[in-house]
Amino acid sequence: MAAPSRLPSNEEQSADAAGGGSATPSQGIPVVDLGVLVNGAADERSRAIRDLGRACEDWGFFMVTNHGVPEALREAIMDTSKELFRLPLEEKKEYMRAKPMDPIRIGTGFYSVVDAVPCRRDYLKMFSHPEFHCPEKPAKLREIAMEYGTCTRALLLELTKAISESLGLAGGRLSEALNLDSCFQILVGNHYPACSRPDEEALGLSAHSDHGLLTLLFQNGVDGLQVNHNGEWLLAKPLPGSFFVIAGDQLEIVTNGRYKGVLHRAVVGGEQSRMSFVSLIGPAMDTVVEPLPEMAPDGRGLEFRGIRYRDYMEMQQSKSINEKTALDIIRMKHQGEMLTCQGGSTPST
Numbered sequence: 001m002a003a004p005s006r007l008p009s010n011e012e013q014s015a016d017a018a019g020g021g022s023a024t025p026s027q028g029i030p031v032v033d034l035g036v037l038v039n040g041a042a043d044e045r046s047r048a049i050r051d052l053g054r055a056c057e058d059w060g061f062f063m064v065t066n067h068g069v070p071e072a073l074r075e076a077i078m079d080t081s082k083e084l085f086r087l088p089l090e091e092k093k094e095y096m097r098a099k100p101m102d103p104i105r106i107g108t109g110f111y112s113v114v115d116a117v118p119c120r121r122d123y124l125k126m127f128s129h130p131e132f133h134c135p136e137k138p139a140k141l142r143e144i145a146m147e148y149g150t151c152t153r154a155l156l157l158e159l160t161k162a163i164s165e166s167l168g169l170a171g172g173r174l175s176e177a178l179n180l181d182s183c184f185q186i187l188v189g190n191h192y193p194a195c196s197r198p199d200e201e202a203l204g205l206s207a208h209s210d211h212g213l214l215t216l217l218f219q220n221g222v223d224g225l226q227v228n229h230n231g232e233w234l235l236a237k238p239l240p241g242s243f244f245v246i247a248g249d250q251l252e253i254v255t256n257g258r259y260k261g262v263l264h265r266a267v268v269g270g271e272q273s274r275m276s277f278v279s280l281i282g283p284a285m286d287t288v289v290e291p292l293p294e295m296a297p298d299g300r301g302l303e304f305r306g307i308r309y310r311d312y313m314e315m316q317q318s319k320s321i322n323e324k325t326a327l328d329i330i331r332m333k334h335q336g337e338m339l340t341c342q343g344g345s346t347p348s349t
């Protein structure tokens with residue numbers, strides 16, 4: 001596969017390739033205060049749960065504040081991830097040959113073997129739960145990533161509890177259905193190199209939804225994440241110290257489409273290199289994920305067929321990334337009362 005240093009030329013990845021990179025600066029991105037969700041008085045808390053439900057239903061995207069992840073830990077993981085990208089190619093080669101389901105991968109684009117459009121992103125992906133995996137260098141990465149993984153997993157599980165309540169279910173219902181005690185977690189460092197022609201916007205990562213349940217993301221102070229809200233691309237600008245939370249495909253499946261895995265992309269191309277760091281949780285790998293019966297009373301109106309999370313992830317990660325084509329494969333086709341599955345189709349690549 002292509003080395004992270006072999007990036008497409010500016011011409012190859014102009015804003016045209018991004019499908020028009022322009023976006024309106026974000027307004028009204030919901031903000032969730034974790035302090036209130038965890039320690040708020042009853043009435044304050046129920047309001048926060050209701051707002052969280054709206055954020056998941058209307059946006060599939062929000063910011064979280066008062067999250068308890070120390071700023072020093074965020075800086076440490078970002079700095080160490082930057083050090084990794086700067087290592088000589090020789091040190092990273094082993095992981096650049098990795099396949100989509102290998103626990104440590106370094107690469108370019110989404111999956112450069114199949115990418116339909118070149119993307120200006122270098123990435124490090126490492127599975128961090130239930131088993132922790134990490135490259136040997138930089139030496140301090142192991143300790144920092146382990147702590148970051150533990151801390152952000154706790155935060156994401158707390159959010160999941162509140163999301164479960166926002167659906168009118170018990171706090172533990174989603175965790176029980178998705179076996180989150182042994183949840184899957186992946187940490188991803190993204191690096192978008194600075195552009196030699198900074199006047200041109202470039203595609204950093206094509207529009208997609210994430211394969212997991214919830215994604216937590218922060219960036220190095222350089223904007224570029226765009227979210228699709230009501231058909232419009234908005235540039236996401238974070239509140240200082242906050243995280244972005246992105247609803248993923250498993251949340252859409254398990255809620256029978258009530259909460260949506262939001263489409264997002266990265267558009268870059270400035271003078272400064274951009275970095276983001278992602279912590280994503282999903283169901284335990286061997287869980288068959290399907291709409292909760294509570295979300296589809298009497299089995300009517302099922303939007304998705306069940307699929308093992310491992311199979312879903314492999315399918316999504318092995319294809320050229322293209323919006324929500326992976327989810328579309330398990331989407332049911334409604335014909336009056338008859339439900340048929342679109343299982344015969346394949347994702348466009």
Ligand SMILES: O=C(O)CCC(=O)C(=O)O
Nearest residue numbers: 188190225265266276278
């Ligand atoms: O870098 C970003 O802001 C987006 C990254 C992303 O969407 C991903 O890693 O799945």
Ligand SMILES: [Fe+2]
Nearest residue numbers: 208209210264
């Ligand atoms: Fe993403």
